[in-house]
Structures are given as structure tokens and as C-alpha cells.
Amino acid sequence: MRTRTLSVCLLVFLLVAGIFIAGCTNTSAQAGTGVNAPVVTQGASSQGSAAAVAGTGKMLKFGELWLITGFDPMNQGVFITEKAIVTESLISADENFRLIPNLATSWKQTSPTTWEVKLRDGVKFHNGKPMTAEEVKFSLDRSVKLNSANGVLMDYKSCRVIDPLTVEITTNKPNPILPEALHYPNMAIIHPDSLDANGNFSKPIGTGAMVFDSFDAQTRTFTVKKNPNYWGGPVSLEGMIISGIPDSNSRAMAIEKGEVDFTVDVPMNEVKRIDALPNVNVETYLTPRVYRMVVNFNRTPLQDKRVRQAISLAINRTDIVNDVLYGVGGPARGIYIPKMAWFNQNLQQLPYDPVKAKALLAEAGYKDTNGDGIVEKDGKPLTIDLVSAQERPGLPPMAEAIGDSLRKIGIDAKVEIMASAASTDRQKAGSYDLVMSPSNIAMVPDPSYIMEQWYMTGGYQNYGKYSNKTLDALIQDAKETTDKTERYRKFNELEVYVLDDLITIPIADYGCTIAKKDSVKGYKFDPTAHDLRMDAGMTFTG
Amino acid sequence: MHYYLAKRLGFLVLTILAASVLAFVLLHAVPGGSAETIARHTLVGLEDSVSDEVLTQVSQQYNLADPLWKQYITWLSGIVMRGDFGASFVYLDTPVASLLSLAIIPTLVLACTSMLIVIALGIPLGIYSAIHENSPGDLVIRCATVVSIAFPSFWVALMLILVFSLTLDWLPVTGYGTPANLVLPATALALHPTAVVIRIVRTSMLDTLGQQYITFAIAKGLSFKNIVWNHAVRNALIPVVTLLGVYFGHLLAGTVIIENIFAWPGIGKLLVDGVFSHDIPVVTSCIVVIVTLFLLVNLGVDLLYHVIDPRIRYE
Numbered sequence: 019m020r021t022r023t024l025s026v027c028l029l030v031f032l033l034v035a036g037i038f039i040a041g042c043t044n045t046s047a048q049a050g051t052g053v054n055a056p057v058v059t060q061g062a063s064s065q066g067s068a069a070a071v072a073g074t075g076k077m078l079k080f081g082e083l084w085l086i087t088g089f090d091p092m093n094q095g096v097f098i099t100e101k102a103i104v105t106e107s108l109i110s111a112d113e114n115f116r117l118i119p120n121l122a123t124s125w126k127q128t129s130p131t132t133w134e135v136k137l138r139d140g141v142k143f144h145n146g147k148p149m150t151a152e153e154v155k156f157s158l159d160r161s162v163k164l165n166s167a168n169g170v171l172m173d174y175k176s177c178r179v180i181d182p183l184t185v186e187i188t189t190n191k192p193n194p195i196l197p198e199a200l201h202y203p204n205m206a207i208i209h210p211d212s213l214d215a216n217g218n219f220s221k222p223i224g225t226g227a228m229v230f231d232s233f234d235a236q237t238r239t240f241t242v243k244k245n246p247n248y249w250g251g252p253v254s255l256e257g258m259i260i261s262g263i264p265d266s267n268s269r270a271m272a273i274e275k276g277e278v279d280f281t282v283d284v285p286m287n288e289v290k291r292i293d294a295l296p297n298v299n300v301e302t303y304l305t306p307r308v309y310r311m312v313v314n315f316n317r318t319p320l321q322d323k324r325v326r327q328a329i330s331l332a333i334n335r336t337d338i339v340n341d342v343l344y345g346v347g348g349p350a351r352g353i354y355i356p357k358m359a360w361f362n363q364n365l366q367q368l369p370y371d372p373v374k375a376k377a378l379l380a381e382a383g384y385k386d387t388n389g390d391g392i393v394e395k396d397g398k399p400l401t402i403d404l405v406s407a408q409e410r411p412g413l414p415p416m417a418e419a420i421g422d423s424l425r426k427i428g429i430d431a432k433v434e435i436m437a438s439a440a441s442t443d444r445q446k447a448g449s450y451d452l453v454m455s456p457s458n459i460a461m462v463p464d465p466s467y468i469m470e471q472w473y474m475t476g477g478y479q480n481y482g483k484y485s486n487k488t489l490d491a492l493i494q495d496a497k498e499t500t501d502k503t504e505r506y507r508k509f510n511e512l513e514v515y516v517l518d519d520l521i522t523i524p525i526a527d528y529g530c531t532i533a534k535k536d537s538v539k540g541y542k543f544d545p546t547a548h549d550l551r552m553d554a555g556m557t558f559t560g
Numbered sequence: 561m562h563y564y565l566a567k568r569l570g571f572l573v574l575t576i577l578a579a580s581v582l583a584f585v586l587l588h589a590v591p592g593g594s595a596e597t598i599a600r601h602t603l604v605g606l607e608d609s610v611s612d613e614v615l616t617q618v619s620q621q622y623n624l625a626d627p628l629w630k631q632y633i634t635w636l637s638g639i640v641m642r643g644d645f646g647a648s649f650v651y652l653d654t655p656v657a658s659l660l661s662l663a664i665i666p667t668l669v670l671a672c673t674s675m676l677i678v679i680a681l682g683i684p685l686g687i688y689s690a691i692h693e694n695s696p697g698d699l700v701i702r703c704a705t706v707v708s709i710a711f712p713s714f715w716v717a718l719m720l721i722l723v724f725s726l727t728l729d730w731l732p733v734t735g736y737g738t739p740a741n742l743v744l745p746a747t748a749l750a751l752h753p754t755a756v757v758i759r760i761v762r763t764s765m766l767d768t769l770g771q772q773y774i775t776f777a778i779a780k781g782l783s784f785k786n787i788v789w790n791h792a793v794r795n796a797l798i799p800v801v802t803l804l805g806v807y808f809g810h811l812l813a814g815t816v817i818i819e820n821i822f823a824w825p826g827i828g829k830l831l832v833d834g835v836f837s838h839d840i841p842v843v844t845s846c847i848v849v850i851v852t853l854f855l856l857v858n859l860g861v862d863l864l865y866h867v868i869d870p871r872i873r874y875e
Contacts (some may be wrong), residue, residue, distance in 0.1 A: 086835060087651045166617045221655065235654070236662050236825050237736050264833075268734070268823070275726070275733060334655050381622045439592025439838060470607065481611045 056090045076256035077241075078538065078558045081272050082280035083549055084260035086238045088155040089230075090219040092161040092168065094201030098222055100544075100551045102242050102260060104144075105224030107205035108135060108154070109197050111546040114359040115306075115463040117197055120206055121149065127199075130192035131175070133199075137183045141249045144207040144229045157207045160185070165204065166341065168198060171462065172199040194500045206512040211289065225254045227554030233342040238262060243469050244554070253554045254448045254540070258416045263286060266411065273298055279558060280534040280541075285411060286344040292533055300533045302346050303543045305550075306354050307528035308462035309347070311404075312445065312453040313482045315522065319400055320451060324382040326520040329402075329452075330368060331375035332423045339526050340416045346529035353459070353468065355527050357545055362513045368524065375427045386428055392429040405413050405445075407438035408456035416525065417454050447482045453481065456528060464548050465509040466497045473521055484521050568862070572855045576687065576848060583847040584632050588841045594649065595619045597838040602652040618636055622647065635841065639848075650834075656845045659830060664849065666736060668827030669768060670819070671811045677750035678757055678807065686761025690796075693766065701758060705706040708755035713814055717748035718820045734823035745822040749814050753807040760803050764796040771795075798869055805861025808852040 082101060089098045090106045099105045110120035116499045124268045139150040155177040162169040173193040178186045189196055200203065209223040222230050225271035227250065228242035243257035263269045263281070270284040270292060284292055284300065295298040311329075319325050335349035347363075348355075379385075384393035384400050392399045401487035402424060405416035414435045434446075444450050457479070459468050471479035474490050494517070517524075530550060534541065537559045544551035581864065588594075597616045599610040603618070619625050623634065636645040645656035689698045725733045726745060735741045768774065769792055777787045803810035827846050834842035 087601065090653065094651060115735060165603050166598070167614045168613070170611055170613055235658075236666070263823075264836075271726075277735075280605070355789075381643065381771045438593070439590070439597070442596070443591045477613050 028116050028454050036432040039206045044282075052098055056089070070182075076560060078248060078255060078258045078556060080258050080260045080552065081259050081263045081269050081278035083262070083264070085264055086233075086240050086260065089222055089233065089240065089406070091157075091206035091208060091288070092164045092204055095111075096208055096548045098224075099203035099206045099226070100547045102222075102230075102258070102547070103226045103228045103552050103554055104230050104242055105203075105207050105208055106226045107203060108137075108200045111201055111463045113221065113545055114357055114548055115460065115500065116359050117201065117463065121154075122200070122445055125197050127185070127196075131189050133187045133189075133196050134180070135185050135187060135197075138249065141225050142247055144223050144245060144518055145209055145210060146247075147211075149184045149207060149225055149389065150182045151405070153209055154185050154207055155179055156544050158205060159403070161204055170342060171202055172196055192305055192498065193500060193501060194505075195462060195464045200465040201546070202462055205270075207232045207524075225502075227247065227255075228258065231257070241514065248275075248554070254557045255554050256558070258552065259394075261476070270533070272464045273535075280532070280538055282530065282532055284531055284533050286529075287345045287533070288501055289346060289531055291343060297536050299536055300531050300540075301543070302529050304348060304357065304527050305459050305530040305545060305547075306355060306358070307351060308353070308355070309454065309525040310350070310353075311420075311523040311525065312455050312475055313484075313523065314448060314451050314453075314484045315484045316448055317451050319384075319395075319402075322382050323519065324378040325384075325400075328375040328378040328382075328427060329429070330520055330523050331371045331378070332427045332429075333368075333420055334370040334423065334527065335368060335526060336370070338416060338419055342419055343412050343529065346416055347412070348527040348529070350524035350526050351373065352517060353472075353522070353524055353546075355459070355514065358460070358465070362510040365517070367514070368517075372423075372427050372448070379428060379480065384428070391428060392423075392430045399430050400428070401451075403449075403451045404431055404433045404454070405441050405450040406433065406435050408435050409438045410456045412526075412528075413454050413456060420454075420525070428551060448483070454525075460546065461548075465506070465513075469493050469495050469512055469516075470497060471507065474518055482522070486513060486519075489515065489519075494526065566857055568628055572859060575855060577852055579851040580636065580844060580848050581632070583844045584635070584840075585628070588628055589844055592670060592838050594622070594838075594840060596623050598622060598649045601650040601839075622649075635844070637843075645845040646797075648757060649839040649840050650837045650842070655829030659778050659842060660827070660845060661851060663825060663827045663830040663846075666824055667812070667815050667819070667828065669822060670742070670749065670815055670826060671808065672751070673742055673746040674811050675804070675808055678753045678811075679804070681750075682754045682757030683761055683797070683864040685767055687757040687788070687796075688792065689758060689762040690769065695761060702762075705755035705758050710752050710761075711751070713748055713752055714817050715733070716751050717744070720748055722743045723823075733772075736823075736825050741822075741824075745818050745824055748821075749811055751820050752814075753810065756807070757803060761796065761800055764799050765792060768792045770795040770802060795869075798865070801861060805857055805864075808857045812850055812853055812857075814837060 052316045080101070084348055086097060088094045089102065091098050099107060103294045108120060109125070109548065110118050112118050117224040119138070119140060121138055123138050125133055128134045137149065137151060139156060143153070158174065158177050164176045165187045168174070171280070172190055173189040175188040180186055187196060195198075202394060207225060212219060212221060212223045212317070214220040214319050225246045227245050231241040231243045233240050238261065240260040241257065242260070242326055244253040244255060263272055263278075266283055266285045269278070269281045270288050273281050273284065274292065274295060289300050289302070292298055313326060315318050329377070337344065338348050339347050349367045352362055352368050354361045355362070379393055380401070383395045386393050388394070394400065403416055404421055406413050408414050417433050417435060421431040421433035440452060445453050457468070468479070470493060472475040473484060475485040491514060492512060496505060496512055497535055499505040530551065532541065532543065537555050541556040542553050544553070564834060573783055596610050598618045599614050604610055604613055623631065627636070635646050639648055643657060645660060648656050648659060651659060664824045668718055685701055689701045692698050721744065724731045731743055774787060774792060777791055815824070815826055816831060818824065819826045819828035820832050825847060831843060831846035834846060
């Protein structure tokens with residue numbers, strides 16, 4: 019039959035072409051894989067084993083926020099330390115952002131630039147070897163050498179082993195928040211056997227409640243199992259199968275379909291519906307992140323404090339939280355969030371008063387002289403260019419709502435929504451009046467971090483180029499204060515100062531939603547984590 | 561023949577080069593600095609600010625201070641000399657070549673499965689439709705093809721999910737590794753080309769059946785079955801093979817959308833993830849791979865003509 023010959027020809031061609039091309043790239047890449055080769059399992063085999071384990075009904079399927087692009091703590095600490103909980107930092111923090119012991123039991127400043135850190139006795143790595151000062155020095159040296167951002171955060175110079183359970187860390191300049199920087203997940207402690215013979219990172223051997231099991235490079239699925247010898251006591255969670263689902267609608271569908279048992283940040287308008295599903299519940303928490311507006315101080319109208327006040331007064335923060343964020347978040351009271359130990363508890367929600375806003379504009383010389391609804395000064399209308407990135411779902415509608423509020427008090431507000439890379443470029447070029455920003459306010463659990471970066475002259479997140487010598491001196495003084503009570507008191511005063519001057523305009527506190535099956539019990543949220551921290555103390559019965 | 565082959569291969573290489581230059585230049589024109597992208601993905605947090613120290617470290621590590629043409633040459637010579645597609649801006653531990661080798665198999669599996677569906681359904685249904693011209697069966701097939709051609713594949717994909725996953729709960733929405741995961745994406749991808757193939761086969765068959773040699777064969781007293789299978793089909797399928805070749809390229813392109821809807825870990829998903837995370841080496845490499853596949857398939861189809869119809873010669 020000629021037709022058969024024909025279709026066979028065609029099939030053979032297709033398949034041979036396919037296999038040939040696949041084969042080619044495969045061989046060329048095998049040599050380059052190197053780093054991950056020993057731990058990577060491919061495709062169906064590990065899927066099968068994962069499914070088999072899931073059959074026991076105890077492995078928790080966790081739909082992560084980001085794609086899993088790596089799991090070396092020196093740069094992927096947020097994933098491997100906080101989400102996979104395979105590795106741990108020396109120091110931990112309680113829900114009010116106060117430091118508590120973890121792998122380190124105590125720490126003290128022995129000179130302006132040196133810190134002595136005592137390590138916990140009896141902690142074992144997943145390979146059974148004890149954790150000592152040697153591994154701590156190895157991990158910190160390595161994290162700074164490979165990632166200069168870690169070095170900047172700690173102001174790290176060197177680490178010296180004093181005895182098996184004591185290290186001395188030296189900083190370049192006096193750094194009162196070195197312990198806070200050690201809380202950062204990138205500074206997690208790993209065993210040197212985590213590296214292969216060539217010194218490349220191959221698999222994470224940490225001290226955490228979960229032990230690394232496998233990573234499927236094709237589907238980027240990461241599996242961990244419980245650590246039976248955890249120093250912190252028995253672990254109730256059997257293990258986790260973690261996969262990254264970067265799209266929030268897909269995460270919602272995954273939890274609804276039962277493809278994951280635990281996920282984070284479902285779309286805000288879906289929270290009520292998902293919470294009402296029979297086997298799923300949604301919890302909302304505040305995380306150390308705020309929605310705020312960066313003010314460009316190179317623009318003449320915005321240099322006038324009354325204009326900035328008018329803008330802030332025009333915004334109805336309660337409505338924004340309820341209608342734009344669907345209640346996921348809270349109206350801003352200050353630049354920090356209320357749970358933080360250094361938050362100024364005397365602060366009230368920022369007021370909404372459009373009448374007063376108009377009065378302030380008039381006082382600053384802006385009046386509507388031609389009756390077009392827009393205020394003018396010296397014949398020029400007051401135009402505000404409000405730029406917003408589109409990536410976080412709350413941002414674009416929030417920017418639109420604020421633009422509308424500003425138009426109501428007579429400001430000609432132009433709202434521009436764009437990709438975050440483009441909005442960052444605009445910020446750097448200074449071609450904006452206001453930029454919406456969802457900013458992290460606690461890279462490390464201390465108030466100085468954002469105060470310095472946002473408000474000091476030359477701070478690298480001071481995009482608005484604000485400069486005030488008095489404030490610079492006050493921040494410098496507060497930053498160098500070591501006594502915690504005194505330090506927090508100074509930052510309380512500073513919080514009032516920067517709010518009064520409205521150097522940046524806070525809008526709302528950022529909410530994080532956790533959607534999980536009802537059979538996940540006892541989950542405790544850690545507000546100091548950078549997205550969320552998984553909790554080995556929870557139980558999951560399938 | 562040899563001259564023809566050399567000419568075609570020469571054009572193939574030129575086309576790939578042109579595509580890679582275009583992709584490289586266009587991506588560098590997109591806002592957002594490369595050093596900042598790398599730093600955010602691999603060193604600090606995704607939305608955190610990057611200090612100058614870190615930017616300097618990254619710029620040096622990835623040779624970003626070099627002029628664009630030099631960066632391109634470095635990248636290209638890496639591919640040609642060592643099969644090294646460079647370092648990803650996002651995956652610090654995995655070179656682009658490994659990412660591609662992991663992603664290409666799922667894409668080829670998906671595209672080949674769809675192709676098999678297209679061949680297995682398209683050709684027989686087209687022949688049936690032609691032989692039974694204007695019968696009720698022919699009408700149903702023709703209506704179905706018009707509808708299928710009108711629906712874009714992403715819409716079909718979403719509807720398939722809605723019906724077979726969310727409502728009936730027969731098949732998984734996303735995932736990879738089991739045949740059940742393959743059913744919906746392959747179907748969504750195959751529907752449109754299948755419809756086109758049915759119509760082309762039908763037209764071509766009708767055209768062939770009207771030829772004089774068929775009339776002669778009938779007059780000679782051959783059975784209708786014999787005429788259809790031994791005389792008509794082979795001639796009628798020549799334009800179909802061209803079409804299948806072109807559509808294999810379309811299937812590869814179509815996987816970009818379908819893979820993202822079904823979270824299928826192939827080249828298309830790698831490409832789109834790369835676009836979103838501004839991962840220039842990954843995006844340019846994906847484009848080069850897709851263009852190469854497309855061109856190779858087209859070349860293969862052109863060469864296949866000779867096998868089907870020995871009258872065709874290459875000059």
C-alpha cells in the first residue's frame with residue numbers, strides 16, 4: 019500500500035527530526051549541567067515517586083508564589099530558608115520583630131566593630147554531622163563572597179572561630195544591626211558537603227525541620243521530607259512538594275481543584291469565594307510591606323509641603339482598602355506596620371479631608387481662575403504625573419483611584435500604568451511626580467533600614483532626591499544607638515518627623531493571603547518572613 | 561541536487577543569524593537594565609532596590625559593560641564553538657543550554673503528538689469527505705472544520721479545561737509526565753491544523769478525482785477502491801505534505817500559548833517566562849531554537865517531495 023509507505027515516511031521523518039534535535043541539545047547540555055547534575059531527577063520518575071508519597075496523604079503540596087529558580091541559600095534564602103525550611107539562620111525574630119535565639123543562643127557587641135556569637139550545642143546537620151563554628155564561618159564567608167548584597171547588608175569584614183561554639187564577626191564600620199542582618203535568610207548555615215568536588219553548590223544540607231529530598235529540573239518541583247532528628251523537637255509535618263505557580267489566578271484554580279493543599283496570594287477579588295469553598299479556608303495577614311507614593315522633590319509644586327499635605331488629605335484610605343484591596347491589607351497609620359516593636363502606637367490613620375485639601379492648595383497659591391476645574395498658579399495648571407507598575411494586582415486600580423481623588427480637589431492628575439522595569443527606569447530618570455511603590459520595609463527586622471534608604475541624602479532608595487541635613491543627622495544618631503529601648507524611642511520620633519513632612523506618602527499596609535485546605539491545622543504565620551514562612555509545626559492529614 | 565542543498569543550507573544559516581540579531585537588538589531596547597534584572601533575580605529580592613556595589617559586581621560578572629555588538633559576538637561564538645548558550649539572568653545555577661535541553665523534549669512531545677492527531681484525523685476525514693461529496697457526513701465534517709478554524713487555540717484550550725477538567729473532572733488542568741496531562745494541550749493545539757488539513761485533502765482529492773487519468777482508470781474497469789487508494793490519494797497528498805510541514809512550524813509556534821495555559825514545561829513556557837523576567841539570553845536562545853526547528857522542518861519537507869513524487873527534481 020503506497021499510502022502506508024507515505025505515512026510511514028512522514029512519521030519516521032517527524033520522529034527522527036524530533037529525536038535528532040532533542041538528542042543534539044541534550045548532549046551539548048549534559049556537559050554544562052554540572053552544578054545540578056547529582057541531585058536532579060528528570061520527568062516521569064520523580065513525578066511517580068512524588069505521587070506515591072502523596073498517596074499516604076501527608077505530604078503537603080505547596081503552590082509557591084515564584085518559579086523555583088535555584089535553592090542555594092546565599093541568593094535564594096527566601097525560598098530555601100523560609101519556604102522549604104531546609105536551612106536556618108543564626109537568629110530568628112518573634113511576631114513583633116524582636117530578635118530571638120535560633121542556631122545562635124546569644125550575641126553581644128564586644129567592640130564597636132566586633133560581635134561575639136555563641137552557637138547552640140547539639141545541633142546536627144542533615145548529614146548527621148554537628149554544627150560548629152567552622153561551618154558558620156564557612157557559610158557566612160561563602161554567602162558574602164558569592165553575593166555582595168549580603169556583604170552590604172551585614173557590612174561584613176571577616177569571621178573568626180574562637181572555640182567550637184563561638185564565632186567573632188568583624189564589620190568594616192560599627193554596625194549595631196549585625197544581629198538583625200544575621201536574621202536574613204541568605205545568611206543561613208549550610209554544611210560544606212552541600213558543595214560537590216568542584217566546589218559548586220549541589221544540594222542544600224542544612225539544620226532545618228525539612229530535609230532536601232529531590233528537585234525535578236524539568237517541572238521545577240522541589241521535594242522535602244521531615245527531619246526526624248530536628249534540634250527543635252519532633253516535626254509534625256511529613257514533608258512538602260513545592261512547585262512555583264507565578265500567576266495568582268492559576269494558584270486560585272490549583273487550590274480550588276485540589277492540585278495544591280496550601281498556597282499564597284490568591285487574587286484579592288477571589289478571597290471571599292475561595293474562603294467559602296467547602297474544604298478550603300483563606301487567612302489574611304499583614305506583611306512587612308507597604309503601598310506608598312514616592313514624591314519627586316525636583317518638581318517645584320511638590321517642594322511645597324502644603325501641596326503634599328493636600329495630596330495626602332485627598333486620599334480616602336479606608337475606601338481604598340475596602341474597595342480596591344477587598345479588605346486584604348490595612349489603611350496606613352505610619353511608615354511601619356503596627357505589629358513592629360518600634361511602631362509609634364500614638365499614630366492614627368492618616369486623615370481624609372478633601373475640603374481641607376482644597377483650602378491648603380488655595381493657601382499655597384493654587385486657585386481655579388478659568389473655571390475648568392483645575393487649579394492654577396501664575397497661569398500654569400497644577401499637573402501631577404502619577405506612575406505605577408502593573409505587576410502587583412493592587413497597584414493599577416489604586417493608582418486610578420488616587421488619580422480620581424486628586425482630580426476632585428482640582429489637580430490635573432495623569433495616571434500612567436506600565437511594566438515595573440519601565441517604572442523603575444522612570445524613577446531613575448526622575449521623569450515623574452509621584453510613583454506608586456509596594457516597598458519592603460523590613461529586609462532586616464530593624465527600623466533603620468528604610469529610614470536610611472528612603473530619607474537620608476543619597477540613600478539608594480531615595481528616588482525623590484529628598485535632602486534635609488537636620489533629618490540626616492537625626493537618622494545617623496538613631497542608627498548608631500545600640501540600646502534597644504532608646505533606639506526604638508528615637509525611631510518613634512523620626513517616624514512622626516517624616517510623616518509630618520510627608521517625604522513619601524503612605525497609602526496602605528500590604529496584606530498577604532494564605533489559602534489552605536481545612537485539613538491543614540495549626541499554621542502559624544511569621545510576619546518577619548519576606549513573603550511567608552512555612553511552619554513545620556502544622557499538621558496535614560490529606 | 562548538491563548545489564540545491566548547499567544553497568538551502570546557506571540561506572538557513574543566514575536566516576537563523578538574522579533572527580538572532582533581531583531578537584538580541586530588540587530585547588536590549590526594552591526598558592530595564594540587564595544588571596538590575598540579574599541582581600534582582602539572583603542576588604537581592606525581586607522588588608528590592610539594588611545598590612551600586614551589587615550592580616558593579618553583576619556588570620563585571622556578565623560583561624555587561626561591553627558594547628552590544630561585542631556581547632552578541634561573545635554569545636554567538638559560545639554557541640558555535642562550545643554549544644554554550646550563555647548564562648541565564650534568572651537561573652543562577654543552570655546554564656541556558658541545560659534549560660533548553662530540559663524544555664525541548666516536552667515541546668517536541670507536544671508538537672509531535674499534535675502532528676499525529678492532525679495526520680490521523682485530517683487525512684482520513686478529508687478523503688472520506690471527498691469520496692462522499694455532499695453526503696450528510698461530508699456536510700457535518702465541513703461545518704465542523706469551519707467552526708474549528710474560526711476558534712483560536714487559546715480559547716479552545718480554556719474551553720477544554722472548563723469542560724473536561726473543571727466540570728467533568730476527567731483530566732488534570734496542568735502538569736507534566738503522564739499521558740493524561742498530554743491529552744488537553746495536544747487536542748487544543750491540533751484542532752485548527754486538523755480542520756485545515758481536512759479541507760485541503762478534500763479539495764485536492766476532488767481535484768484529482770476529476771483528472772482524465774482517473775476517468776481512464778474508471779473506463780478501464782478498475783474498482784473504485786483501487787482507483788482511490790492507488791491512483792488518487794498519492795497525487796492528492798502532495799500539497800498536503802507541504803501544508804503539514806508548514807503546520808509543524810505553526811504547531812511549534814502554537815506551543816508558546818498552549819504551554820503557558822497548561823503549564824507545560826517546554827520551550828514556549830521557557831520563552832514566555834523569560835520575557836516576563838527580562839531574561840535576554842534565554843529569550844534569544846529560545847527564538848534561535850524555534851527558528852532553527854521551523855527551518856529544518858521546512859527543508860525536510862522540500863526534500864521529501866522527491867520521495868513522494870519522483871518527477872520532482874531539485875536544480
